[in-house]
Amino acid sequence: MDNFTFYSPTLFAFGDGQAKTTGGLVRRFGGTKALLIYGGGSVKRNGAYDAVTASLKEAGIPFSELSGIQANPRSGKVYEGVGMVRKEGLDFILALGGGSVIDTAKAVGMGAVYDGDFWDFFSGKAEINGTVPVGTVLTISAAGSEGSNSCVITHENGNLKWSIPKSEKADIVRPKFSILDPRYTCSLPAYQTACGAVDMMAHICERYFSNTPDVALTDRICEALLKTIVDAAPKAMEDPNDYAARADLMWAGMLAHNNSCGVGRVQDWASHQIEHELSAFYDCAHGAGLAVVMPAWMEFVFTHDVMRFARFAVEVFGCEMNYAEPEDTARQGIRRLREFFRSLGMPTTLKEIEGAKAEDIPKMVAHRKEKPNGFPFGGFVKIGPEEMAEILRGTDQ
Numbered sequence: 001m002d003n004f005t006f007y008s009p010t011l012f013a014f015g016d017g018q019a020k021t022t023g024g025l026v027r028r029f030g031g032t033k034a035l036l037i038y039g040g041g042s043v044k045r046n047g048a049y050d051a052v053t054a055s056l057k058e059a060g061i062p063f064s065e066l067s068g069i070q071a072n073p074r075s076g077k078v079y080e081g082v083g084m085v086r087k088e089g090l091d092f093i094l095a096l097g098g099g100s101v102i103d104t105a106k107a108v109g110m111g112a113v114y115d116g117d118f119w120d121f122f123s124g125k126a127e128i129n130g131t132v133p134v135g136t137v138l139t140i141s142a143a144g145s146e147g148s149n150s151c152v153i154t155h156e157n158g159n160l161k162w163s164i165p166k167s168e169k170a171d172i173v174r175p176k177f178s179i180l181d182p183r184y185t186c187s188l189p190a191y192q193t194a195c196g197a198v199d200m201m202a203h204i205c206e207r208y209f210s211n212t213p214d215v216a217l218t219d220r221i222c223e224a225l226l227k228t229i230v231d232a233a234p235k236a237m238e239d240p241n242d243y244a245a246r247a248d249l250m251w252a253g254m255l256a257h258n259n260s261c262g263v264g265r266v267q268d269w270a271s272h273q274i275e276h277e278l279s280a281f282y283d284c285a286h287g288a289g290l291a292v293v294m295p296a297w298m299e300f301v302f303t304h305d306v307m308r309f310a311r312f313a314v315e316v317f318g319c320e321m322n323y324a325e326p327e328d329t330a331r332q333g334i335r336r337l338r339e340f341f342r343s344l345g346m347p348t349t350l351k352e353i354e355g356a357k358a359e360d361i362p363k364m365v366a367h368r369k370e371k372p373n374g375f376p377f378g379g380f381v382k383i384g385p386e387e388m389a390e391i392l393r394g395t396d397q
Protein backbone atom coordinates (compact mmCIF):
# COMPACT_ATOMS: atom_id res chain seq x y z
CA MET A 1 0.00 0.00 0.00
CA ASP A 2 1.31 3.47 -0.92
CA ASN A 3 1.33 6.39 1.53
CA PHE A 4 -1.73 8.60 1.17
CA THR A 5 -3.69 11.54 2.50
CA PHE A 6 -7.45 11.26 2.65
CA TYR A 7 -9.49 14.46 2.78
CA SER A 8 -13.26 14.19 2.67
CA PRO A 9 -14.59 17.22 4.54
CA THR A 10 -18.21 17.05 3.34
CA LEU A 11 -21.03 16.68 5.88
CA PHE A 12 -23.56 14.10 4.66
CA ALA A 13 -27.17 14.25 5.87
CA PHE A 14 -28.64 10.96 4.68
CA GLY A 15 -32.22 9.70 4.57
CA ASP A 16 -35.90 10.35 4.14
CA GLY A 17 -36.90 13.98 4.79
CA GLN A 18 -33.40 15.38 5.26
CA ALA A 19 -34.05 18.27 2.87
CA LYS A 20 -35.76 20.08 5.73
CA THR A 21 -32.29 20.64 7.20
CA THR A 22 -31.07 22.55 4.10
CA GLY A 23 -31.55 26.08 5.41
CA GLY A 24 -29.89 25.28 8.73
CA LEU A 25 -26.91 23.73 6.95
CA VAL A 26 -26.48 26.73 4.66
CA ARG A 27 -26.37 28.93 7.79
CA ARG A 28 -23.99 26.56 9.57
CA PHE A 29 -21.53 26.91 6.71
CA GLY A 30 -21.73 30.69 6.65
CA GLY A 31 -24.31 31.30 3.92
CA THR A 32 -26.68 34.27 4.18
CA LYS A 33 -27.77 34.73 0.51
CA ALA A 34 -27.81 31.74 -1.79
CA LEU A 35 -27.77 30.89 -5.48
CA LEU A 36 -30.03 27.87 -6.03
CA ILE A 37 -29.04 25.92 -9.16
CA TYR A 38 -31.08 23.14 -10.78
CA GLY A 39 -31.75 21.42 -14.09
CA GLY A 40 -34.64 20.97 -16.46
CA GLY A 41 -37.49 20.53 -14.01
CA SER A 42 -37.39 17.07 -12.41
CA VAL A 43 -36.86 18.70 -9.00
CA LYS A 44 -40.16 20.54 -9.32
CA ARG A 45 -42.01 17.31 -10.08
CA ASN A 46 -40.56 15.14 -7.29
CA GLY A 47 -40.92 17.56 -4.38
CA ALA A 48 -37.22 18.34 -3.90
CA TYR A 49 -37.55 21.98 -4.96
CA ASP A 50 -40.52 22.61 -2.64
CA ALA A 51 -38.80 21.01 0.36
CA VAL A 52 -35.53 22.88 -0.18
CA THR A 53 -37.08 26.30 -0.82
CA ALA A 54 -39.38 25.89 2.21
CA SER A 55 -36.35 25.14 4.37
CA LEU A 56 -34.42 28.14 3.01
CA LYS A 57 -37.38 30.42 3.72
CA GLU A 58 -37.77 29.02 7.22
CA ALA A 59 -34.10 29.69 7.92
CA GLY A 60 -34.45 33.24 6.56
CA ILE A 61 -32.07 32.70 3.64
CA PRO A 62 -33.01 34.70 0.52
CA PHE A 63 -32.06 33.04 -2.76
CA SER A 64 -31.82 33.63 -6.49
CA GLU A 65 -32.29 30.85 -9.03
CA LEU A 66 -30.30 29.59 -12.01
CA SER A 67 -32.18 26.81 -13.79
CA GLY A 68 -32.03 24.84 -17.04
CA ILE A 69 -28.67 23.17 -16.45
CA GLN A 70 -28.45 20.43 -19.04
CA ALA A 71 -26.79 17.02 -18.78
CA ASN A 72 -23.11 17.30 -19.82
CA PRO A 73 -23.21 20.87 -18.49
CA ARG A 74 -21.98 23.74 -20.65
CA SER A 75 -19.81 26.76 -19.91
CA GLY A 76 -22.58 29.26 -20.77
CA LYS A 77 -24.51 28.57 -17.56
CA VAL A 78 -21.30 28.83 -15.54
CA TYR A 79 -20.64 32.35 -16.87
CA GLU A 80 -24.25 33.26 -16.10
CA GLY A 81 -23.93 31.96 -12.52
CA VAL A 82 -20.62 33.76 -11.94
CA GLY A 83 -22.27 37.00 -13.07
CA MET A 84 -25.22 36.49 -10.69
CA VAL A 85 -23.04 35.71 -7.66
CA ARG A 86 -20.93 38.83 -8.23
CA LYS A 87 -23.76 41.21 -9.09
CA GLU A 88 -26.08 40.11 -6.30
CA GLY A 89 -23.39 39.54 -3.65
CA LEU A 90 -24.42 35.90 -3.07
CA ASP A 91 -22.29 33.99 -0.57
CA PHE A 92 -23.46 30.37 -0.89
CA ILE A 93 -24.26 28.09 -3.84
CA LEU A 94 -26.80 25.33 -3.47
CA ALA A 95 -26.95 22.64 -6.16
CA LEU A 96 -30.21 20.72 -6.42
CA GLY A 97 -29.86 17.78 -8.82
CA GLY A 98 -27.16 15.46 -10.15
CA GLY A 99 -23.57 15.66 -11.34
CA SER A 100 -24.35 18.21 -14.06
CA VAL A 101 -25.95 20.66 -11.64
CA ILE A 102 -23.35 20.08 -8.93
CA ASP A 103 -20.44 20.54 -11.34
CA THR A 104 -22.00 23.78 -12.60
CA ALA A 105 -22.26 24.94 -8.97
CA LYS A 106 -18.61 24.03 -8.31
CA ALA A 107 -17.44 25.88 -11.41
CA VAL A 108 -19.52 28.96 -10.53
CA GLY A 109 -18.04 28.86 -7.02
CA MET A 110 -14.45 28.80 -8.30
CA GLY A 111 -15.12 31.35 -11.02
CA ALA A 112 -16.85 33.88 -8.80
CA VAL A 113 -13.80 34.48 -6.61
CA TYR A 114 -11.34 34.66 -9.54
CA ASP A 115 -10.61 37.73 -11.64
CA GLY A 116 -10.01 35.82 -14.88
CA ASP A 117 -12.02 33.26 -16.86
CA PHE A 118 -13.14 30.22 -14.83
CA TRP A 119 -11.98 28.03 -17.74
CA ASP A 120 -8.37 28.86 -16.81
CA PHE A 121 -8.68 26.23 -14.06
CA PHE A 122 -9.63 23.60 -16.62
CA SER A 123 -7.03 24.53 -19.22
CA GLY A 124 -4.27 24.58 -16.60
CA LYS A 125 -3.64 28.34 -16.96
CA ALA A 126 -4.45 29.02 -13.29
CA GLU A 127 -4.58 27.13 -10.01
CA ILE A 128 -7.77 27.04 -8.00
CA ASN A 129 -7.30 29.32 -5.03
CA GLY A 130 -10.73 29.61 -3.46
CA THR A 131 -14.45 29.16 -3.91
CA VAL A 132 -17.80 30.42 -2.79
CA PRO A 133 -18.95 27.53 -0.56
CA VAL A 134 -21.15 24.90 -2.25
CA GLY A 135 -23.78 22.59 -0.74
CA THR A 136 -25.77 19.94 -2.61
CA VAL A 137 -29.13 18.22 -2.45
CA LEU A 138 -28.65 15.12 -4.58
CA THR A 139 -31.44 13.68 -6.74
CA ILE A 140 -29.60 10.99 -8.75
CA SER A 141 -27.13 8.34 -7.59
CA ALA A 142 -24.43 8.42 -10.23
CA ALA A 143 -21.54 10.85 -10.68
CA GLY A 144 -20.49 11.06 -7.04
CA SER A 145 -19.85 14.80 -7.37
CA GLU A 146 -21.63 15.25 -4.03
CA GLY A 147 -18.46 14.09 -2.29
CA SER A 148 -15.75 14.39 -4.94
CA ASN A 149 -13.03 16.88 -5.78
CA SER A 150 -13.87 16.67 -9.49
CA CYS A 151 -15.74 19.06 -11.71
CA VAL A 152 -16.47 18.36 -15.39
CA ILE A 153 -17.70 21.09 -17.76
CA THR A 154 -18.00 21.25 -21.55
CA HIS A 155 -16.74 24.51 -23.02
CA GLU A 156 -18.96 25.49 -25.92
CA ASN A 157 -15.99 27.05 -27.66
CA GLY A 158 -14.35 23.91 -29.07
CA ASN A 159 -16.78 21.43 -27.47
CA LEU A 160 -14.11 20.57 -24.88
CA LYS A 161 -15.39 18.27 -22.11
CA TRP A 162 -12.66 18.61 -19.53
CA SER A 163 -12.31 18.19 -15.78
CA ILE A 164 -10.19 20.22 -13.39
CA PRO A 165 -6.72 18.68 -13.01
CA LYS A 166 -6.25 16.27 -10.11
CA SER A 167 -4.31 18.09 -7.39
CA GLU A 168 -4.54 19.06 -3.73
CA LYS A 169 -6.01 22.38 -4.90
CA ALA A 170 -8.96 20.50 -6.37
CA ASP A 171 -10.02 19.58 -2.81
CA ILE A 172 -11.25 23.17 -2.47
CA VAL A 173 -14.29 22.25 -4.59
CA ARG A 174 -15.54 19.47 -2.33
CA PRO A 175 -19.03 20.42 -1.11
CA LYS A 176 -19.47 21.70 2.45
CA PHE A 177 -22.51 19.47 2.83
CA SER A 178 -24.58 17.06 0.76
CA ILE A 179 -28.12 16.02 1.54
CA LEU A 180 -28.80 12.52 0.29
CA ASP A 181 -32.49 11.58 0.39
CA PRO A 182 -33.02 8.32 -1.51
CA ARG A 183 -36.74 9.20 -1.93
CA TYR A 184 -35.85 11.83 -4.53
CA THR A 185 -34.25 9.18 -6.70
CA CYS A 186 -37.52 7.18 -6.91
CA SER A 187 -38.68 9.48 -9.74
CA LEU A 188 -35.69 8.62 -11.93
CA PRO A 189 -36.46 7.04 -15.30
CA ALA A 190 -35.09 3.47 -15.47
CA TYR A 191 -32.53 4.61 -18.05
CA GLN A 192 -31.03 7.21 -15.69
CA THR A 193 -30.99 4.71 -12.80
CA ALA A 194 -29.01 2.34 -15.04
CA CYS A 195 -26.62 5.07 -16.25
CA GLY A 196 -25.97 5.94 -12.61
CA ALA A 197 -25.21 2.34 -11.66
CA VAL A 198 -22.72 2.03 -14.53
CA ASP A 199 -20.98 5.27 -13.57
CA MET A 200 -20.56 4.20 -9.94
CA MET A 201 -19.19 0.83 -11.00
CA ALA A 202 -16.77 2.61 -13.32
CA HIS A 203 -15.58 4.89 -10.50
CA ILE A 204 -14.74 1.81 -8.47
CA CYS A 205 -13.13 -0.11 -11.36
CA GLU A 206 -10.95 2.90 -12.26
CA ARG A 207 -9.42 2.48 -8.80
CA TYR A 208 -9.59 -1.31 -8.45
CA PHE A 209 -7.51 -2.04 -11.56
CA SER A 210 -4.17 -0.88 -10.25
CA ASN A 211 -0.58 -2.10 -10.29
CA THR A 212 -0.04 -1.24 -6.62
CA PRO A 213 0.21 -4.40 -4.48
CA ASP A 214 -1.03 -4.99 -0.92
CA VAL A 215 -4.14 -2.85 -0.70
CA ALA A 216 -6.29 -5.69 0.63
CA LEU A 217 -8.77 -3.63 2.64
CA THR A 218 -9.38 -1.15 -0.18
CA ASP A 219 -9.81 -4.05 -2.61
CA ARG A 220 -12.48 -5.57 -0.41
CA ILE A 221 -14.28 -2.25 0.02
CA CYS A 222 -14.34 -2.00 -3.79
CA GLU A 223 -15.72 -5.52 -4.16
CA ALA A 224 -18.40 -4.98 -1.50
CA LEU A 225 -19.57 -1.82 -3.25
CA LEU A 226 -19.57 -3.45 -6.69
CA LYS A 227 -21.59 -6.42 -5.41
CA THR A 228 -24.06 -4.10 -3.68
CA ILE A 229 -24.64 -2.14 -6.90
CA VAL A 230 -25.05 -5.35 -8.95
CA ASP A 231 -27.68 -6.44 -6.42
CA ALA A 232 -29.50 -3.12 -5.91
CA ALA A 233 -29.69 -1.63 -9.43
CA PRO A 234 -32.04 -4.28 -10.90
CA LYS A 235 -34.23 -4.03 -7.78
CA ALA A 236 -34.53 -0.26 -8.11
CA MET A 237 -35.37 -0.63 -11.79
CA GLU A 238 -38.01 -3.27 -11.14
CA ASP A 239 -39.60 -1.31 -8.31
CA PRO A 240 -38.63 2.39 -8.52
CA ASN A 241 -39.95 2.96 -4.98
CA ASP A 242 -37.76 0.27 -3.37
CA TYR A 243 -36.30 2.48 -0.62
CA ALA A 244 -33.70 -0.05 0.54
CA ALA A 245 -32.29 -0.44 -2.98
CA ARG A 246 -32.36 3.34 -3.59
CA ALA A 247 -30.59 3.92 -0.28
CA ASP A 248 -27.86 1.39 -1.06
CA LEU A 249 -27.31 2.95 -4.48
CA MET A 250 -27.16 6.46 -3.08
CA TRP A 251 -24.54 5.72 -0.44
CA ALA A 252 -22.61 3.45 -2.82
CA GLY A 253 -22.44 6.28 -5.37
CA MET A 254 -20.89 8.59 -2.80
CA LEU A 255 -18.39 6.01 -1.51
CA ALA A 256 -17.48 5.07 -5.08
CA HIS A 257 -16.10 8.54 -5.75
CA ASN A 258 -15.02 10.34 -2.56
CA ASN A 259 -11.83 8.28 -2.92
CA SER A 260 -12.52 5.73 -0.17
CA CYS A 261 -11.89 3.16 -2.92
CA GLY A 262 -8.76 4.76 -4.25
CA VAL A 263 -6.47 5.38 -1.31
CA GLY A 264 -3.06 3.75 -1.16
CA ARG A 265 -2.65 3.05 -4.84
CA VAL A 266 -2.16 4.35 -8.34
CA GLN A 267 -5.51 4.75 -10.12
CA ASP A 268 -6.35 4.24 -13.79
CA TRP A 269 -9.09 6.54 -15.24
CA ALA A 270 -8.54 5.56 -18.88
CA SER A 271 -12.18 4.59 -19.48
CA HIS A 272 -13.35 7.97 -18.19
CA GLN A 273 -10.90 9.86 -20.38
CA ILE A 274 -12.13 8.00 -23.45
CA GLU A 275 -15.79 8.33 -22.49
CA HIS A 276 -15.58 12.08 -22.11
CA GLU A 277 -14.89 12.25 -25.85
CA LEU A 278 -18.01 10.16 -26.56
CA SER A 279 -20.26 12.44 -24.48
CA ALA A 280 -18.59 15.53 -25.98
CA PHE A 281 -19.16 14.26 -29.54
CA TYR A 282 -22.64 12.74 -29.18
CA ASP A 283 -24.02 14.32 -25.99
CA CYS A 284 -24.82 10.83 -24.66
CA ALA A 285 -25.33 10.14 -20.95
CA HIS A 286 -21.94 9.65 -19.28
CA GLY A 287 -22.99 6.26 -17.83
CA ALA A 288 -24.18 5.03 -21.22
CA GLY A 289 -20.84 5.98 -22.76
CA LEU A 290 -19.02 4.14 -20.01
CA ALA A 291 -21.09 0.99 -20.59
CA VAL A 292 -19.69 0.99 -24.12
CA VAL A 293 -16.09 1.93 -23.31
CA MET A 294 -15.28 0.11 -20.08
CA PRO A 295 -15.75 -3.52 -21.21
CA ALA A 296 -13.78 -2.70 -24.38
CA TRP A 297 -10.99 -1.18 -22.28
CA MET A 298 -11.01 -4.34 -20.13
CA GLU A 299 -10.67 -6.57 -23.17
CA PHE A 300 -7.76 -4.45 -24.35
CA VAL A 301 -5.81 -4.50 -21.06
CA PHE A 302 -6.73 -7.69 -19.19
CA THR A 303 -3.66 -9.68 -20.22
CA HIS A 304 -1.60 -7.08 -18.33
CA ASP A 305 -2.82 -8.68 -15.07
CA VAL A 306 -4.95 -11.75 -15.69
CA MET A 307 -5.21 -12.67 -12.01
CA ARG A 308 -6.63 -9.26 -11.15
CA PHE A 309 -9.40 -9.70 -13.72
CA ALA A 310 -9.99 -13.29 -12.61
CA ARG A 311 -10.42 -12.08 -9.04
CA PHE A 312 -12.91 -9.43 -10.26
CA ALA A 313 -14.89 -12.21 -11.99
CA VAL A 314 -14.94 -14.44 -8.90
CA GLU A 315 -15.57 -11.79 -6.25
CA VAL A 316 -18.05 -9.55 -8.06
CA PHE A 317 -19.92 -11.96 -10.33
CA GLY A 318 -19.40 -15.25 -8.49
CA CYS A 319 -17.65 -16.92 -11.44
CA GLU A 320 -15.87 -20.18 -10.74
CA MET A 321 -12.08 -19.87 -10.78
CA ASN A 322 -10.43 -21.88 -13.53
CA TYR A 323 -6.99 -22.44 -11.99
CA ALA A 324 -5.68 -24.22 -15.06
CA GLU A 325 -6.68 -21.34 -17.35
CA PRO A 326 -7.23 -18.14 -15.37
CA GLU A 327 -7.57 -16.24 -18.66
CA ASP A 328 -10.90 -18.00 -19.09
CA THR A 329 -12.13 -16.71 -15.75
CA ALA A 330 -10.88 -13.21 -16.53
CA ARG A 331 -12.73 -13.20 -19.87
CA GLN A 332 -15.85 -14.54 -18.19
CA GLY A 333 -15.83 -11.61 -15.74
CA ILE A 334 -15.68 -9.09 -18.58
CA ARG A 335 -18.48 -10.95 -20.38
CA ARG A 336 -20.60 -10.95 -17.23
CA LEU A 337 -20.06 -7.20 -16.75
CA ARG A 338 -21.16 -6.51 -20.31
CA GLU A 339 -24.20 -8.78 -19.89
CA PHE A 340 -25.06 -6.99 -16.67
CA PHE A 341 -24.97 -3.62 -18.45
CA ARG A 342 -27.16 -5.04 -21.22
CA SER A 343 -29.63 -6.41 -18.66
CA LEU A 344 -30.00 -2.84 -17.37
CA GLY A 345 -30.84 -1.66 -20.89
CA MET A 346 -27.49 0.02 -21.45
CA PRO A 347 -25.75 0.21 -24.83
CA THR A 348 -22.52 -1.78 -25.04
CA THR A 349 -21.47 -1.03 -28.62
CA LEU A 350 -20.60 2.24 -30.36
CA LYS A 351 -23.44 2.08 -32.86
CA GLU A 352 -26.02 1.96 -30.06
CA ILE A 353 -25.04 5.52 -29.08
CA GLU A 354 -27.18 7.84 -31.15
CA GLY A 355 -25.17 9.40 -33.95
CA ALA A 356 -21.95 7.53 -33.15
CA LYS A 357 -19.90 6.01 -35.97
CA ALA A 358 -16.52 4.37 -36.29
CA GLU A 359 -15.38 7.00 -38.84
CA ASP A 360 -15.30 9.54 -35.97
CA ILE A 361 -12.65 7.60 -34.02
CA PRO A 362 -9.64 9.50 -35.47
CA LYS A 363 -11.46 12.78 -34.77
CA MET A 364 -12.05 11.80 -31.15
CA VAL A 365 -8.38 10.93 -30.73
CA ALA A 366 -7.35 14.25 -32.31
CA HIS A 367 -9.80 16.13 -30.07
CA ARG A 368 -8.29 14.47 -27.00
CA LYS A 369 -4.87 15.81 -28.06
CA GLU A 370 -6.12 19.37 -27.48
CA LYS A 371 -6.31 18.67 -23.73
CA PRO A 372 -3.28 19.71 -21.65
CA ASN A 373 -1.32 16.50 -20.93
CA GLY A 374 -3.84 14.71 -23.13
CA PHE A 375 -1.63 11.66 -23.78
CA PRO A 376 -0.63 9.23 -22.42
CA PHE A 377 -3.24 8.52 -19.76
CA GLY A 378 -4.11 5.49 -17.62
CA GLY A 379 -2.38 4.40 -14.42
CA PHE A 380 -2.89 0.66 -14.99
CA VAL A 381 -1.88 0.48 -18.66
CA LYS A 382 -0.57 3.58 -20.46
CA ILE A 383 -2.85 4.61 -23.30
CA GLY A 384 -1.50 6.63 -26.23
CA PRO A 385 -3.38 7.79 -29.34
CA GLU A 386 -3.02 4.39 -31.07
CA GLU A 387 -4.27 2.48 -28.03
CA MET A 388 -7.22 4.84 -27.59
CA ALA A 389 -8.18 4.29 -31.23
CA GLU A 390 -7.89 0.52 -30.81
CA ILE A 391 -10.08 0.49 -27.69
CA LEU A 392 -12.70 2.54 -29.53
CA ARG A 393 -12.50 0.20 -32.52
CA GLY A 394 -13.21 -2.61 -30.04
CA THR A 395 -16.59 -0.99 -29.31
CA ASP A 396 -17.56 -1.13 -32.98
CA GLN A 397 -19.17 -4.57 -33.05
Ligand code: NZQ
Pocket residue numbers: 038039040041042043046069070071072073097098099100101103139140141142143144145148149150151152184185186187188189192195196199257272286287
Ligand atom coordinates in the same frame (compact mmCIF):
# COMPACT_ATOMS: atom_id res chain seq x y z
O1 NZQ B 1 -32.53 18.25 -15.68
P1 NZQ B 1 -33.50 17.44 -14.90
O2 NZQ B 1 -34.91 17.67 -15.27
O3 NZQ B 1 -33.27 17.54 -13.42
O4 NZQ B 1 -33.23 15.88 -15.33
C1 NZQ B 1 -32.05 15.19 -15.00
C2 NZQ B 1 -31.15 14.93 -16.19
O5 NZQ B 1 -31.88 14.92 -17.39
C3 NZQ B 1 -32.44 13.78 -14.58
N1 NZQ B 1 -32.73 13.64 -13.16
C4 NZQ B 1 -31.89 13.89 -12.12
N2 NZQ B 1 -32.50 13.56 -10.95
C5 NZQ B 1 -33.74 13.12 -11.29
C6 NZQ B 1 -33.89 13.18 -12.68
N3 NZQ B 1 -35.03 12.81 -13.32
C7 NZQ B 1 -36.04 12.37 -12.54
N4 NZQ B 1 -35.94 12.25 -11.18
C8 NZQ B 1 -34.83 12.62 -10.54
N5 NZQ B 1 -34.74 12.46 -9.20
O6 NZQ B 1 -31.31 12.98 -14.88
C9 NZQ B 1 -30.65 13.51 -16.01
C10 NZQ B 1 -29.15 13.40 -15.81
O7 NZQ B 1 -28.72 14.28 -14.78
P2 NZQ B 1 -27.16 14.55 -14.58
O8 NZQ B 1 -26.99 15.52 -13.48
O9 NZQ B 1 -26.55 14.85 -15.90
O10 NZQ B 1 -26.64 13.08 -14.15
P3 NZQ B 1 -25.32 12.59 -13.48
O11 NZQ B 1 -25.38 12.72 -12.00
O12 NZQ B 1 -25.06 11.27 -14.08
O13 NZQ B 1 -24.17 13.63 -13.96
C11 NZQ B 1 -23.50 13.46 -15.18
C12 NZQ B 1 -22.44 14.53 -15.34
O14 NZQ B 1 -21.46 14.42 -14.29
C13 NZQ B 1 -20.15 14.25 -14.86
C14 NZQ B 1 -20.46 13.54 -16.17
O15 NZQ B 1 -19.39 13.58 -17.08
C15 NZQ B 1 -21.67 14.33 -16.65
O16 NZQ B 1 -21.28 15.57 -17.19
N6 NZQ B 1 -19.27 13.58 -13.91
C16 NZQ B 1 -18.93 14.27 -12.81
C17 NZQ B 1 -18.07 13.74 -11.86
C18 NZQ B 1 -17.67 14.51 -10.67
N7 NZQ B 1 -17.84 15.82 -10.68
O17 NZQ B 1 -17.13 13.97 -9.69
C19 NZQ B 1 -17.50 12.39 -11.99
C20 NZQ B 1 -18.11 11.56 -13.08
O18 NZQ B 1 -17.16 10.62 -13.53
C21 NZQ B 1 -18.66 12.32 -14.25
O19 NZQ B 1 -17.67 12.57 -15.25
Ligand code: ZN
Pocket residue numbers: 143199202203272286
Ligand atom coordinates in the same frame (compact mmCIF):
# COMPACT_ATOMS: atom_id res chain seq x y z
ZN1 ZN C 1 -17.96 8.88 -14.04
